[in-house]
Amino acid sequence: MLIENMPVITEEEVEQALRFATEQVVRNLPAFTHQFQKAYSEDNFYQPIENNDWTTGFWTGEIWLAYEYSRDERLKAAGEIQIESFLNRIENKIGVDHHDMGFLYSPSCIAGYKLTGNEMGKAAAVKAADQLITRYHPVGEFIQAWGAMDAPENYRLIIDCLLNLPLLYWAFEETGDTKYRDIADKHIHTAINNVIREDYSTWHTFFFDMKTGEPDHGSTCQGYRDGSAWARGQAWGIYGCALAYKYTKREEYIEIFRGVTQYFIDHLPKDLVPFWDLEFTDGDDQPRDSSSASIAVCGLLEMIKYMNQEDAASYKKLAMQIIKSVYQNYAVKDPKVSNGLVLHSTYSNHSPYNTCNHYGVDECNSWGDYFYMEALTRLQKDWVLYW
Numbered sequence: 349m350l351i352e353n354m355p356v357i358t359e360e361e362v363e364q365a366l367r368f369a370t371e372q373v374v375r376n377l378p379a380f381t382h383q384f385q386k387a388y389s390e391d392n393f394y395q396p397i398e399n400n401d402w403t404t405g406f407w408t409g410e411i412w413l414a415y416e417y418s419r420d421e422r423l424k425a426a427g428e429i430q431i432e433s434f435l436n437r438i439e440n441k442i443g444v445d446h447h448d449m450g451f452l453y454s455p456s457c458i459a460g461y462k463l464t465g466n467e468m469g470k471a472a473a474v475k476a477a478d479q480l481i482t483r484y485h486p487v488g489e490f491i492q493a494w495g496a497m498d499a500p501e502n503y504r505l506i507i508d509c510l511l512n513l514p515l516l517y518w519a520f521e522e523t524g525d526t527k528y529r530d531i532a533d534k535h536i537h538t539a540i541n542n543v544i545r546e547d548y549s550t551w552h553t554f555f556f557d558m559k560t561g562e563p564d565h566g567s568t569c570q571g572y573r574d575g576s577a578w579a580r581g582q583a584w585g586i587y588g589c590a591l592a593y594k595y596t597k598r599e600e601y602i603e604i605f606r607g608v609t610q611y612f613i614d615h616l617p618k619d620l621v622p623f624w625d626l627e628f629t630d631g632d633d634q635p636r637d638s639s640s641a642s643i644a645v646c647g648l649l650e651m652i653k654y655m656n657q658e659d660a661a662s663y664k665k666l667a668m669q670i671i672k673s674v675y676q677n678y679a680v681k682d683p684k685v686s687n688g689l690v691l692h693s694t695y696s697n698h699s700p701y702n703t704c705n706h707y708g709v710d711e712c713n714s715w716g717d718y719f720y721m722e723a724l725t726r727l728q729k730d731w732v733l734y735w
């Protein structure tokens with residue numbers, strides 16, 4: 349079927365999907381209030397972990413989205429307990445030696461602060477912003493993703509980091525301190541100028557020369573090979589460009605958003621849910637990454653706020669077509685099948701040409717579930733961003 353003829357999700361389906369997701373989150377509270385979901389499920393079931401991975405904020409974000417939908421006080425109480433854990437984590441520097449402070453603190457602590465005025469959430473998120481800016485390199489003007497700061501083999505940014513920057517804009521707005529905004533502006537500019545290739549496909553990671561700060565080379569970690577487009581990296585690019593525009597209002601980011609989005613669309617299989625790398629399509633014996641579909645939908649639904657009516661209508665239709673497929677073909681509908689929300693995601697798929705380990709392949713993952721709920725919430729109401 350041609351993409352323009354694919355069905356869009358209906359209001360009733362959005363409602364059904366959000367209701368089920370909220371019920372599923374509530375069912376999970378006994379095991380996942382004092383602990384967190386692991387990044388990915390095993391045989392479609394998540395196990396509990398301590399608050400020590402880069403992914404734990406997504407589960408707390410699901411709790412807050414479920415609270416927004418239902419106003420169920422049990423969810424609010426659980427979200428508050430989790431915020432205490434995030435404050436403890438940043439105060440004691442537990443697993444925060446990397447750039448994912450936004451993924452951790454936006455959907456958990458900023459969400460709780462915005463929704464309920466939770467002051468502990470605000471304090472924790474400001475500390476997380478302070479932690480994030482310690483990873484900024486003036487030489488090269490970017491925030492380093494991983495590893496020790498003085499090693500040339502770590503002197504790189506990754507496309508995913510675009511989602512960590514709203515934390516800095518929020519910290520600027522809350523504290524009035526321009527250093528947060530200035531670092532975010534610089535990183536965005538460096539990232540967008542380097543990770544996006546001429547054809548609007550994207551590098552997962554990009555290295556800089558440690559002495560001069562000059563751009564050096566792109567490389568993949570989680571994609572299939574260096575020159576391919578890792579599906580989730582492309583999706584982070586779509587949402588990242590929308591957020592970059594929201595916070596900077598730099599006109600050129602709109603065109604880049606269009607290009608990155610078009611590349612994604614042009615490489616989708618028939619059911620509009622990408623394989624884990626955009627190199628693959630229908631007929632390839634490769635796993636999907638349903639999380640990329642939901643992340644892209646959130647980016648589309650953010651960007652339409654800043655577009656003319658005609659463009660906004662067409663991107664909104666596309667978003668509603670993609671999320672319809674996620675709902676229809678990938679979402680969990682029976683708690684006996686999974687304690688997650690969306691099946692068939694891929695966290696990290698080893699290939700002969702990439703540098704990642706192999707885990708969480710064809711499973712639920714925590715951000716796939718979170719962004720599915722965020723996409724539905726965006727369709728249900730005028731949502732105030734956690735990002």
Ligand code: GLY
Nearest residue numbers: 508570580695696
């Ligand atoms: N940010 C890491 C990932 O998307 O797997």
